[in-house]
Amino acid sequence: MSATSDQAHSVVAPSGASKTIAGALVIVYALVTIIPLVWIVMTSFKTPPDSIAYPPKLIFTPSIEGYCNLFTTRTRQTPEYIAALPPAETECDRVVRSRNMVIAGPSNVIPRFINSIVIAFGSTFLAVFLGTITAYGFSRFKVPLADDLLFFILSTRFMPPIAVAIPIYLMYRTIGLSDTQLGMILLYTAVNVSLAVWLLKGFIDEIPREYEEAALIDGYSRLHAFVKVVLPQAATGIAATAIFCLIFAWNEYAFAVLLTSGTAQTMPPFIPFIIGEGGQDWPAVAAGTTLFLIPIFVFTVLLRKHLLRGITFGAVRK
Amino acid sequence: MAEVALSGVTKRFRTVTAVDGLDLTVADGEFLVLLGPTGAGKTTTLRLVAGLERADSGTVRIGGHDVTTLDPSSRDVAFVFQQYSLYPHLTAYDNLAFPLRSPARRVPEAEISQRIEEIATMLRIAGKLQNRATQLSGGEMQRVAIGRALVRRPSIYLMDEPLSSLDAKLRADLRLELKRIQGELGATVLYVTHDQTEAMTMANRIGVIENGRLIQVGTPREIYTEPRNVYVATRLGQPAINLLPAGLVPNGAVPAGARTVGARTEHFRIKKAAGDAAVGRVEWIEHLGDQNHLHVAVGDQKIVTLVDPDARLERGDGISLALVDPLYFDAAGNRIRGGG
Numbered sequence: 001m002s003a004t005s006d007q008a009h010s011v012v013a014p015s016g017a018s019k020t021i022a023g024a025l026v027i028v029y030a031l032v033t034i035i036p037l038v039w040i041v042m043t044s045f046k047t048p049p050d051s052i053a054y055p056p057k058l059i060f061t062p063s064i065e066g067y068c069n070l071f072t073t074r075t076r077q078t079p080e081y082i083a084a085l086p087p088a089e090t091e092c093d094r095v096v097r098s099r100n101m102v103i104a105g106p107s108n109v110i111p112r113f114i115n116s117i118v119i120a121f122g123s124t125f126l127a128v129f130l131g132t133i134t135a136y137g138f139s140r141f142k143v144p145l146a147d148d149l150l151f152f153i154l155s156t157r158f159m160p161p162i163a164v165a166i167p168i169y170l171m172y173r174t175i176g177l178s179d180t181q182l183g184m185i186l187l188y189t190a191v192n193v194s195l196a197v198w199l200l201k202g203f204i205d206e207i208p209r210e211y212e213e214a215a216l217i218d219g220y221s222r223l224h225a226f227v228k229v230v231l232p233q234a235a236t237g238i239a240a241t242a243i244f245c246l247i248f249a250w251n252e253y254a255f256a257v258l259l260t261s262g263t264a265q266t267m268p269p270f271i272p273f274i275i276g277e278g279g280q281d282w283p284a285v286a287a288g289t290t291l292f293l294i295p296i297f298v299f300t301v302l303l304r305k306h307l308l309r310g311i312t313f314g315a316v317r318k
Numbered sequence: 319m320a321e322v323a324l325s326g327v328t329k330r331f332r333t334v335t336a337v338d339g340l341d342l343t344v345a346d347g348e349f350l351v352l353l354g355p356t357g358a359g360k361t362t363t364l365r366l367v368a369g370l371e372r373a374d375s376g377t378v379r380i381g382g383h384d385v386t387t388l389d390p391s392s393r394d395v396a397f398v399f400q401q402y403s404l405y406p407h408l409t410a411y412d413n414l415a416f417p418l419r420s421p422a423r424r425v426p427e428a429e430i431s432q433r434i435e436e437i438a439t440m441l442r443i444a445g446k447l448q449n450r451a452t453q454l455s456g457g458e459m460q461r462v463a464i465g466r467a468l469v470r471r472p473s474i475y476l477m478d479e480p481l482s483s484l485d486a487k488l489r490a491d492l493r494l495e496l497k498r499i500q501g502e503l504g505a506t507v508l509y510v511t512h513d514q515t516e517a518m519t520m521a522n523r524i525g526v527i528e529n530g531r532l533i534q535v536g537t538p539r540e541i542y543t544e545p546r547n548v549y550v551a552t553r554l555g556q557p558a559i560n561l562l563p564a565g566l567v568p569n570g571a572v573p574a575g576a577r578t579v580g581a582r583t584e585h586f587r588i589k590k591a592a593g594d595a596a597v598g599r600v601e602w603i604e605h606l607g608d609q610n611h612l613h614v615a616v617g618d619q620k621i622v623t624l625v626d627p628d629a630r631l632e633r634g635d636g637i638s639l640a641l642v643d644p645l646y647f648d649a650a651g652n653r654i655r656g657g658g
Contacts, residue, residue, distance in 0.1 A: 217369075217370070220422070221391065
C-alpha cells in the first residue's frame with residue numbers, strides 16, 4: 001500500500017493497522033487449532049512414562065514404542081524367558097522386550113484402518129455421484145413437485161443419527177447387513193446424499209445453461225454435454241461436497257459403534273479399544289489418532305487447489 | 319448452406335405467447351436480420367430453429383426437411399450466443415475444435431487443426447489459440463465464439479446479438495468482418511439484434527418483429543422508406559422518426575384519414591424565422607461533432623432532427639418548418655400511401 005498524501009484514501013482497501021490485527025488474529029487462531037494436533041503427534045512419539053510426565057515434557061527422546069504397541073499385540077513374559085530368546089531382529093522387538101513383553105502378533109489396526117478407508121471413500125463416492133446427477137436433474141429439468149421433493153431430501157437429515165440407530169440396527173440384522181462394509185457404505189451414503197444434493201444443486205444452478213445448449217447444438221447428446229461441459233465446471237463444487245461427505249463418514253462414531261463390532265469396524269470405535277489393551281497406553285492411542293488424521297489431511301490438501309481455483313470466473317461476461 | 323423456412327410457428331410459455339404464427343423464409347446464402355426490442359420473440363425464434371425450444375404448432379424446415387421435432391444435435395445448425403459463449407475450462411483451440419470432435423461428426427484431428435488455422439486467421443485470433451478461454455479479452459472471446467460456429471459448415475448460422483456485449487469500436491469492426499466473412503462463405507445467417515445499425519449494415523433483408531409477430535420483411539431500404547406502420551417506422555432512423563399530429567407542421571395535401579405524420583430528418587426544411595413565420599423555437603442543440611441534434615418545440619410538441627453544423631442556429635431562435643414527402647399514418651398506426 002503506497003498511499004501518498006495527495007491520494008484519496010481508499011474506502012475498501014484495508015489499512016496497514018487492520019491488516020496487522022487481522023494477521024495476528026489468524027496466527028492466534030491457527031495456533032489454537034494446530035497445538036492439539038502437534039501435541040497428539042508428539043505424544044505418539046513419546047514413551048508411556050514421558051506421555052504422562054508432569055510437568056509435560058516438550059523436549060524428549062523420540063520413541064517408536066507407541067507405533068509398536070499400536071500395530072502389535074503383546075504378551076508379558078518372565079525376564080528369564082526373554083533373556084533366552086534369540087537377539088531382537090527389529091527395533092520394535094527390542095522396545096517391547098525392554099518392557100518384559102514379546103510381540104504375539106499383529107493388532108487389528110490395519111483391517112480397521114482399511115475398513116475406514118473403504119467405507120468413508122466408498123460412501124463419499126456414492127453420495128457425490130448420486131448427489132451430482134440428482135442435483136443436475138433438479139437444476140435442469142421440470143421435476144413435478146420439485147420443491148417438495150427437495151424438502152423431503154433435506155428432511156432425511158433432520159433426525160439425529162442416534163435416534164434412528166436402533167431401528168437401523170434391527171433392520172440390518174434382519175437383512176444381514178449389520179457389521180458389513182456394504183451396510184456402512186449404504187448408511188453413510190443415505191445420510192450424506194441429502195447434503196450432497198443441496199450443495200451441488202447450488203453449484204450447478206450457477207452454471208449457465210447456455211454452455212449445455214451450445215454443446216447440444218455442437219452435436220453432443222445431453223449425457224455427453226453433461227460430462228464434457230457441466231462436470232468440469234462443477235469440479236469445484238464436487239470437490240467441496242466430497243470433502244464434507246468424507247469428513248462426516250470418516251469421523252462418524254454413533255452408527256459405527258452400534259452397527260459394527262468386528263469385520264466392518266472403523267477407526268473411531270476402534271481407537272478407544274487401544275486404551276484398554278494393557279493399561280492406559282497414551283502413545284499408542286496418539287499413534288492411532290495420528291494415523292487416523294493422515295488420510296483426511298492428504299485428501300483436503302489435494303482438493304484444496306480445486307476449492308480455491310474458481311475455474312469459471314472471468315469466462316462469463318455479465 | 320440451405321434455405322430455412324418457418325411456417326405458422328407458435329410458441330407459448332405458460333400464458334405468454336412468445337412467437338405467434340410466424341411465417342419466415344431465409345433464402346440460401348441470405349443474411350436475414352430479425353429486428354425488435356427485448357421480449358419481442360427474436361431469441362425464441364432462433365431457439366426454435368436451433369431446436370432448443372419445441373414449437374407448439376407450425377413447422378420448421380431446413381433445406382426442405384421437416385426438422386420441427388428433431389434434437390438440436392441432428393439439425394445441423396450453428397449458434398452464436400450473446401454471452402456465456404465459450405467453454406471456460408478449455409483453451410481457445412479446444413473451444414474451436416469442440417463441435418468438430420462431437421460424436422455427431424468426429425472429424426479427424428489433422429483436418430480439425432487445418433480448419434481451425436483457416437478460421438483463426440480469418441478472425442485474427444491465430445496467436446491466442448493456446449490461451450484458456452478465461453484469459454481472452456471480450457472481443458477475442460466473441461471472435462472465438464463466432465469461430466466455433468464458422469469451423470462447421472452448417473445449414474444455417476444462428477446469431478443471437480453476438481456483438482451486443484462488446485464496446486462500440488469492437489462492435490463496428492466485428493460487424494464489418496462478419497459481413498465480409500458471410501459474403502466469402504456464402505453463408506445463410508439468421509441474425510437477431512435490437513441494434514438498427516447492425517440491421518441496416520449487415521442485412522440482405524430485415525424482419526421487424528413485435529410481440530411475437532412478424533410485422534414486415536424487406537430490404538433495409540424498404541423498411542426504412544416504406545414502413546408498413548408506425549412501429550416499423552420507429553425501429554429505424556437516428557434520431558428516431560418524429561410522430562406529429564397531422565396539420566401541426568405546414569405541408570402539402572394530407573391524404574384522407576391521416577392522423578399522424580411521421581417526419582424524419584430528411585423530410586424537414588428548416589429556416590431561421592421571426593415573427594409570425596416562426597412556427598417553432600430551438601430548445602437545445604446537441605453538438606456531436608460531425609452533426610448537430612436540434613431539439614425544437616412546436617407548441618407542446620417536441621421534435622428532434624439533424625441540422626447542418628454550419629446552420630447558425632442558437633438556443634431560443636424562432637424557426638420556420640416545412641415538410642417534404644413525410645410518411646402518413648391512419649388512426650390505427652398503419653401507413654397511408656400517397657399525399658403531399
